[in-house]
Amino acid sequence: MDYVIILGILMIIILLGMPVAFALIMVSAGVLMVYLDPLVANLQVPQLLFNSLNNSILIAIPLFVLTGQILLKSGIGTRAFDAANKWFGHLPGGLAIASVLTCAFFASLTGSSIATVVTIGYIASSEMIKNGYPKRLAYGIIAAAGTLGILIPPSGPMILYGAMTNVSITDLFMAGIIPGIILVIIFIVYVIVVYGKKLKRGEKASKKERMAALKEVSWLFLLPVIIILGIYSGIFTVTESAAVACIVSLLLALFVYKGINLKGLFESLKETASNVGMIAFILAAALLFGFAITAIELPQAIQLGLESLNMNKWTLLLLIFVIFVILGMFMDVISILLIMVPILHPILVSYGVDLLWFGIFTIIALEMSAITPPIGLNLFVMMQISEKQGTPLNLIKMSYAAAPYLCLMILLIAIITLVPQFVSYLPHAMK
Numbered sequence: 001m002d003y004v005i006i007l008g009i010l011m012i013i014i015l016l017g018m019p020v021a022f023a024l025i026m027v028s029a030g031v032l033m034v035y036l037d038p039l040v041a042n043l044q045v046p047q048l049l050f051n052s053l054n055n056s057i058l059i060a061i062p063l064f065v066l067t068g069q070i071l072l073k074s075g076i077g078t079r080a081f082d083a084a085n086k087w088f089g090h091l092p093g094g095l096a097i098a099s100v101l102t103c104a105f106f107a108s109l110t111g112s113s114i115a116t117v118v119t120i121g122y123i124a125s126s127e128m129i130k131n132g133y134p135k136r137l138a139y140g141i142i143a144a145a146g147t148l149g150i151l152i153p154p155s156g157p158m159i160l161y162g163a164m165t166n167v168s169i170t171d172l173f174m175a176g177i178i179p180g181i182i183l184v185i186i187f188i189v190y191v192i193v194v195y196g197k198k199l200k201r202g203e204k205a206s207k208k209e210r211m212a213a214l215k216e217v218s219w220l221f222l223l224p225v226i227i228i229l230g231i232y233s234g235i236f237t238v239t240e241s242a243a244v245a246c247i248v249s250l251l252l253a254l255f256v257y258k259g260i261n262l263k264g265l266f267e268s269l270k271e272t273a274s275n276v277g278m279i280a281f282i283l284a285a286a287l288l289f290g291f292a293i294t295a296i297e298l299p300q301a302i303q304l305g306l307e308s309l310n311m312n313k314w315t316l317l318l319l320i321f322v323i324f325v326i327l328g329m330f331m332d333v334i335s336i337l338l339i340m341v342p343i344l345h346p347i348l349v350s351y352g353v354d355l356l357w358f359g360i361f362t363i364i365a366l367e368m369s370a371i372t373p374p375i376g377l378n379l380f381v382m383m384q385i386s387e388k389q390g391t392p393l394n395l396i397k398m399s400y401a402a403a404p405y406l407c408l409m410i411l412l413i414a415i416i417t418l419v420p421q422f423v424s425y426l427p428h429a430m431k
Contacts, residue, residue, distance in 0.1 A: 006296075015330065020282055020285070021284075022285075027289065028045070029292075031296060032292050053284050058159070058163060059239050060154075060159055061159055061242075061276060070246070071249055072268075080105055080217050081120060081124050082213055086205040086214075087214070090201055092191075094201060094202050095124070095128045095133060096128060096133065102124065103117075103145035103149075106149075108223070108227075113378060116148065117142060117378050121382060125142055125382070125385060125386070126389055129391060135393060137195055139393060143376075144371055144378075144402055148184065151363055151364060154245070156334075157363055158363060164287070167359055169238045170231050170427075172359050174426040174430055175357075175424065179415075179422055186408050219256050227242075289339065290341075298343065302343065321365050324362070324368075329374060336366055337366060341362075357416070361417075364409060368410075372399075373396075374395065379402060
């Protein structure tokens with residue numbers, strides 16, 4: 001009963017509007033005060049908050065965030081979309097296909113869902129609407145494709161998951177590639193099948209125009225190559241790859257594309273500091289919460305409760321998925337990840353669940369929260385974009401536009417569940 005009260009208090013405090021980090025720290029400190037010696041708790045709380053962030057692998061997060069901010073401020077996304085449009089705009093639903101591919105490519109540069117939507121959203125949706133595409137398709141496909149930002153490496157949530165579960169972040173990066181490609185294909189097939197015959201095709205660009213557009217963005221291919229090949233060749237670690245990607249993106253923005261000035265660079269640093277400060281605070285609070293619930297044996301109690309129900313592994317995973325979807329309606333990806341993983345980790349180990357596979361399962365399930373009302377962040381970004389374009393959609397209509405893609409993400413989860421080799425193949429093949 002005590003466990004239910006603790007979790008109930010946490011959820012009530014969060015739903016009342018208290019920031020997640022403060023809610024976690026308050027509940028964790030209260031638990032330690034009540035169940036442990038108060039003096040010990042007073043010493044443990046600040047020490048645990050410090051130690052939770054004293055991890056060199058976490059340096060990769062601000063570096064990847066800064067990489068995304070530099071690319072965002074430099075206007076490189078517009079060039080990437082133009083190149084994709086030149087190559088695929090003449091196909092059925094070509095502009096939507098170009099949008100999906102551009103989002104996927106930008107995801108491989110930034111590791112951020114929001115950065116992907118902000119960068120690609122305005123230019124891609126305006127082009128689609130200008131060419132007679134339904135608003136539901138124009139806004140919904142970008143909101144959904146933006147979620148690829150945390151599935152296709154590099155991915156901030158993958159780094160956090162790996163840090164909490166001791167799963168290799170390099171393996172997580174590789175494990176996300178094939179599911180990411182499958183989701184891109186699923187989105188494209190959906191667009192062609194549902195909308196292909198209803199939409200006007202664009203004119204096919206000449207070979208010269210396509211090659212010129214590809215040449216203009218060719219430098220961008222350096223970043224994913226550096227990140228993936230650099231890590232697996234042993235030249236540098238995940239953290240070092242983030243630093244190299246940051247430097248390369250800055251050089252490209254300054255000297256190749258010349259799309260950023262000192263003001264833009266300062267804004268990039270400011271946004272990075274703000275975003276990383278929030279993530280770090282939530283991470284420290286979540287790891288303190290993990291320590292507190294472990295001290296009172298909450299995961300063990302949940303495990304015993306599940307075992308008493310004779311629940312098999314697949315029923316457990318279905319239950320976890322439902323919990324993720326419900327939490328995703330009220331909380332952001334990082335908060336859900338950092339609250340739930342400390343609780344679920346020992347339970348998953350006892351059930352023999354592959355933690356690498358579960359990491360990708362979790363990322364896909366949490367992707368859905370970005371386009372799930374009432375607080376799906378991608379939905380709000382696209383709502384703001386629709387207002388700027390003079391074709392505003394409210395939250396209900398935007399959620400309706402994104403709804404089909406939630407079903408397609410569930411399809412992807414079913415695929416990797418039935419064929420887990422889609423997740424494990426690359427990590428194993430690269431060893």
